[in-house]
Amino acid sequence: MIALAFTLILSACSKSSSSEPDNKKSSGKLEIFSWWTGAGEEDGLKALIKLFKEKNPDIPVENAAVAGGAGTNAKAVLASRMQGNDPPATFQVHGGAELNDGWVAAGKMEPLDDLYDKEGWKDKFPKQLIDMVSKDGKIYSVPVDIHRGNVLWYNKKVFADNNLQAPKTFDEFFKVADKLKAKGITPLALGDKEPWTATMIFENILLGTLGNEDYQKLWTGDLKFDDPKVKKAAETFKKMLSYVNDDHSSRNWQDASQLVAKGDAAMNIMGDWAKGYFVNDLKLKVNEDFGWVATPGSEGQFMIITDTFGLPKGVKNAKDVKQFLSLLGSVEGQDAFNPLKGSIPARTDADESKYDEYGKQTMKEFKEAKLAPSLAHGSAAPEGFVTKANQAVNIFVTQKNVDQLIDSLNQASSELKK
Amino acid sequence: MEPKVLPSFQSGSSLAVSAKKRKKWNVDQWLSFAFILPSIIAVAVFVYGFIAWSGYVSLSNWNSLVPDLSFAGLKNYLFLFKDFRFQADLRNTLFFTLFFILAVLFMGLLLAVFLDQKIRGESLFRNIFFFPMALSFIVTGVIWQWLLNPATGVNLFLKKFGLDSLWYTSVTVIPGIQWSKIQFGIPIAVIAVVIAAAWQMTGFSVAMYLAGLRAIPEEIREAARMDGATEFQIYRKIIFPMVAPITVSVVIIMAHISLKIFDLIYAMTGPGANFVTDVPGVYMFETTFRGNYYANGAAISIIMLLSVAIFIVPYLISSRKGES
Structure with a gap:
């Protein structure tokens, strides 16, 4: 832990004055950053990556998950990488304040409105959910799963x-x-x-x-x-x-x-x-x-907890990242991931038959209920x-x-x- | 190389002279200087440079994800000393350090004296006592968490005998004098952490004391016995005073471990209910890397650095005096 904390301090400090993005990412690898290392969630992530590789065999993918419950370690690693202008290609972030008051407010994220328009997502996700991943009228991430807190x-x-x-x-x-x-x-x-x-x-x-x-x-x-x-x-x-x-x-x-x-x-x-x-x-x-x-x-x-993925500013392979995000937001992608993780899909038109009794009921309630951020x-x-x-x-x-x-x-x- | 360089500093000679003398560095000296140069630069940048940087951040307004290095004066320090959690941290660190060092010294000396009795299988015992040192604090923390947990460990036995099994999670502070925002006293739950830490580090003091005891010539004991001293007197009047310098070393090494402790607490109890087992290291990690209060976190680090310096600096000064 001390070693981890120390590297964090070092990398946090080394940011100091250089504000321009230095694109030192040489490889065109699509680095997916998350804290999904537990049973179920890791299987879901692997299924997603497998699906992505089948569709895009020419894009190399790297699973850059950092272990630690509720993402406490991952968030610390992410913070130092973002501040050192070395963002991963895409990363897991909770919709709501964590995204909007954190990374978007810090000017570290690209808006994804064009992707939403292209994929026709604006009426596929609940309006309240899209609001949670938007700031000042622009959409900044793609929700992949929904957990209920209450x-x-x-x-x-x-x-x-x-x-x-x-x-x-x-x-x-x-x-x-x-x-x-x-x-x-x-x-x-x-x-x-x-x-x-x-x-x-x-x-x-x-x-x-x-x-x-x-x-x-x-x-x-x-x-x-x-x-x-x-x-x-x-x-x-x-x-x-x-x-x-x-x-x-x-x-x-x-x-x-x-x-x-x-x-x-x-x-x-x-x-x-x-x-x-x-x-x-x-x-x-x-x-x-x-x-x-x-x-x-x-x-x-x-009480909604949603994992979303966005596009940080300054990544070289933005096109590949959008390719991945469009899979994340698709019915196929959501239904590959969520049954394994035990969460429900963020889209309201997913295939109910793939989920267990709890999942089916929750999906139904998710469509009707008022959402509240956790x-x-x-x-x-x-x-x-x-x-x-x-x-x-x-x-x-x-x-x-x-x-x-x-x-x-x-x-x-x-x-x-x- | 020292003898040739030093005179220029001693004699109060002019700059020209000292420059001349410096020029007299031969190849060997340049070579050795070149060899230590990378580590001088690395230490200057990565240790002292970053200490200075942390000090600077601790005086800034950088308390969110967006760096804000405007000068805030001592705001972050004032906040900390008024903060319930940090006050509790200082109390916990004080009592943890005190009991931890006492336990390590006492157990270390006791076991070393036993081992020094030329018992059978001495090397076996020596290894047993020393072995916990090979573990990391994280492992120790996890093991002792299982051992002392009210639901799984030795406390189940205590419960059978009608003893309170909840001391591990107790929030009681004895004697609990109200001081500013916190109860000042010994938090019971800290004792659990002291046990684990002492279990791990006692081996070190055993080794130190044993080496000290072995260095005392047998003739001195013989002479004392000839003079009619009892074994007890020999230890009290002769042996213990002779190993006293070792005590100083052990205290300093243990103090710098305990003031900076993070991993053991993080694995074993966490901050604890009502922050009865929280320490500055844990608070610093959480507030900086979870709450994004970078300036507050830097202020905690600087306070930790100063608290360690209180022990280390006098030691360094005195040991330098001893050398010259």
Whole structure:
């Protein structure tokens, strides 16, 4: 790690003054930069690359994936490469603030409007999704997959044994939680060794309490964090935290999912990559061993996390990159990648039969639901705010001081206007 | 080469003289200078150059992806010292360093004295004690995370005996005096990291002390025994004072490890709930490379550098005095 951090510092520093792009990329290789190295996602990426090679045998491709959950290492490597004017041909970036307030605002991305026009994509992706990858009327990346963040997973056996229904509102949630607690079962599994998992719970409570419009207003600065509704959400968050496992701070999200799988805990709030973990790693059956509902109060809403790829400025083989992007955005490309990764396609006209029961239902809901960008995954707000929000949440989980949380978020909100 | 160069500096001679003397460098001296020149340049650029660059960035407004090198004064430093997380980091580093060094010194000396008793299979034990040094901190961190985890490790045994198994994730700070924003005291969870770090580094102090003990001539002990000193007295009055310089070296080497520690914490506990196990290294990595607060990150690095310098610089000065 130290060696990694050190090289990052070096490369970050070496940028110093040279601002003109030095196209030192000699090879015409199409370098695809991502953090897809885990089970499922790596298979999806390989399937995509294979498909691309079949169609474009003369373009050499390089899979430049950097390992590390949620892309934390990859993002650090990417930042230093971009600042050193050595961008990869195309790279994975979450749609929303991470793209727009990050790379687009820094002037590092090429607009892709001509590609969208050429491929006729503007009515193939949902309007709200295209807005997430656009800034000032220009489109900057191609979404390849969609994950849902506001899912409450539950152990079906535990719920059946105790004659419980999956909760849809906060009242129902706390009723169910009390009953489970009385039986000695942990109601809610949490693994916040990495604090973004707790931030996810909080953002889902915010969405469930504020509703879609007010939730979005938080990130534009039109709704202040000291609003009474935000305070109410923080109170709910505080109450919810009294139902989690004692050892939450030593667990990661997979450990928390395991608690639900084993029946030690009944519920878990996590993005739908947890489904991939349940099915691929823990060998559970969809809708048999585990079930799912939208998190309390967020039915009809879709907390969206989308992986997209764009075209950085200053790459030599821009034409090849666009060739790859047009495959990414095609039905064929999306259906090659998503069933393996366990996500759903970003296009609304993909082939449903290739997806499992959860995928089919989510695809249907994705078409109808209102989309909300995820804070924890960098879609709602710039990375600077996300880092501070994660710190505030990490302190809150222990100290449970509502005023202090609101205060920290309010202070950090100066980052939103950048 | 020194003897020929030095006089020109000593005698307060004029520039012309010193220039003349410099010209007298022979081929050998030029050659040796040419050999060390690349490393002088590399060190100047990649170590001191970048330290200066970090120092400059730490005084700038560069707190987003877009570089902004306008001068911000001490803004980033003031922010850090008011920041809950950084205050917690300083507290954790202080207690981690203190306990880690004490543990390494005590265990190292104890084991070295045992090994010095000419026991059977001494080389085997020596290797066992020294072996953890061969691991990287990341590996140590992962192993101890499994060992101490409340859900998997030795804490399951403790639970069976009715002992609290949650100390590893405890957020309690003892005695917890409120000081500025944080509770000042010893965070219980830091002890877990101290155990892992001491387990890894004790081998080093064993080796150092053992070498020190072996260097003490047997005659001195014999003489002391002849004078009627007990074994305990021999150690207290003779042996321990004689290995004292080794203690200084061990303290300095351990202090620079513990003040800069990153990988062990990153693998084992992370920042921890309420930042009870966070350290400046982890904060620096996260704020710089995740939050893109480059200037804040640079300020943390500079503070870390200065804290290490507090230990290293007096040592370097004193060892230079010792040489001359």
